[in-house]
Amino acid sequence: MRVKFSDRFEYPFFPNRLFELASSAEGYVNLTISNPTTVGLPYEESLLDVFLERDNLVYRPDARGLERARRAVAEYYNRRNLSVSADDVLITAGTGDAYSYLFKMLCNAYDNVLVPQPGYPLFDHIAALELVELRKYELDYSHSRGWRIDFFDLEKKTDNRTRAIVLINPNNPTGSYVCRYEAESLARFASERGIALIVDEVFFDFCIGFVADRASFVASTDCLSFTLSGFSKILGLPQVKFSWIVTSGPSDCISEAKERLELISDTYLSASVPVQNAAPALFTAGHPIFGAIKERINENYVFLDKLFADSAVRLLRTYGGWSCVLELPRIMSEEEWTERLLLEAGVLVYPGYFFDFIREAYIVISLLPEHPVLREGIGRFVDFCKKHGIM
Incomplete structure (x- = not known):
């Protein structure tokens, strides 16, 4: 039996290569995480009481x-x-x-x-x-x-x-x-x-x-x-x-x-x-969670701002939200940057083309991870850059 479906969008969808690589990789630091409930924020069980x-x-x-x-x-x-x-x-x-x-x-x-x-x-x-x-x-x-x-x-x-x-x-x-x-x-x-x-x-x-x-x-x-x-x-x-x-x-x-x-x-x-x-x-x-998120994103951003000052890797000015953008030397494509960072350095970041950046090379990282996790992931990123003579 052949059923005709709507043609509102093309189907089937295929996972992109970065997703496929991440699905099979182990031990990498995820700097794309945007789910606040999974990054060690102080959610209290008393939040459940409001539903009773x-x-x-x-x-x-x-x-x-x-x-x-x-x-x-x-x-x-x-x-x-x-x-x-x-x-x-x-x-x-x-x-x-x-x-x-x-x-x-x-x-x-x-x-x-x-x-x-x-x-x-x-x-x-x-x-x-x-x-x-x-x-x-x-x-x-x-x-x-x-x-x-x-x-x-x-x-x-x-x-x-x-x-x-x-x-x-x-x-x-x-x-x-x-x-x-x-x-x-x-x-x-x-x-x-x-x-x-x-x-x-x-x-x-x-x-x-x-x-x-x-x-x-x-x-x-x-x-x-x-x-x-x-x-x-x-x-x-x-x-x-x-x-x-x-x-x-x-x-x-x-x-x-x-x-x-x-x-x-x-x-x-x-x-x-x-x-x-x-x-x-x-x-x-829920206000304590808001405060904890705001404190964390500011702490993580200040760390990145100091780290990449006067660097070949440029942190673009961020005024709000949970993400930030790094501009990378155009010695390779964003696709190559993100795949090699995952496979060689063990760190997952988003390529700029996921967000329709007009030109290359950019990566996007989340400011939500716990600070030690962010430091570990960024440390691996910096080591990769140094190994290849970028920083």
Whole structure:
């Protein structure tokens, strides 16, 4: 029997060579790990107590999310002096769901959405499933100011079928925040063309050092904006599956946008009731994890910054998030760099092409590993470089 499947994306998928090598390798240090629950953070069993509530046995569905959960999200922003109402919040099971909802709402088949390059490789599959075309606008790097949006390239990629611009704030993996000037320029650009902004701020609270010039879009009124975040990152709890969309913008369009989102959400009702009931308590109980993550990423980044100062290996300036980027001498391709590091040095890193870096040679490493683990992996990397006359 031959069944015809959807042609939304090509199948079958094949594992890349680096994955195959890592699957058979032993004893390597993994510097790509991004799961906070597996890196020795101080999760307390008391976190489980927030789910022991009689109300969890009662099902009272609300397409927007339970009011207590939405109110807890609004209070999280209000504590940061960002004006958000519970009525502006819609709860989802994850940011992947949130993107899917927004692509459904904003795009007809084969409309296009602009996403940053470099950027996290999440959108290709979501866009394919929603029959949306992705167009990648470039981020440009200079050592003095870090990564900035190339507005000339953004203009070039935009046409009359562009329905949204996606921002990752701060970007993953570059760690670059959208500065206030960029935020104002983007809002003006989008408003003039009738384009929505989708702003993923899951890493927004994770500054590396002090960052003065960063702008959240959560309370923006200049254009229709949808700001995403969730417990996966801000509380280091990816397993609880609790995220949200905050709708903001001109009063004449946000009401319709919220009604349409509610209808889509009502079709799926995917967010867990026990997690929604626990949301207010989780914001408090999970705060020590947030603090531990922030302390660790800063400690690891300071170590790397000192180590690679005045080195042939350049650490690109990172302002926030859980990753950092190293620029390597172009004596071999990224593919060769990462494969030889794994096979000869016993350290696993990501090649830049996984994240659509425009040129070579870059590698991406996680700032989440415990500091001794990071030191061990970076030590192996440095020894490899010295052996080959690079450092």
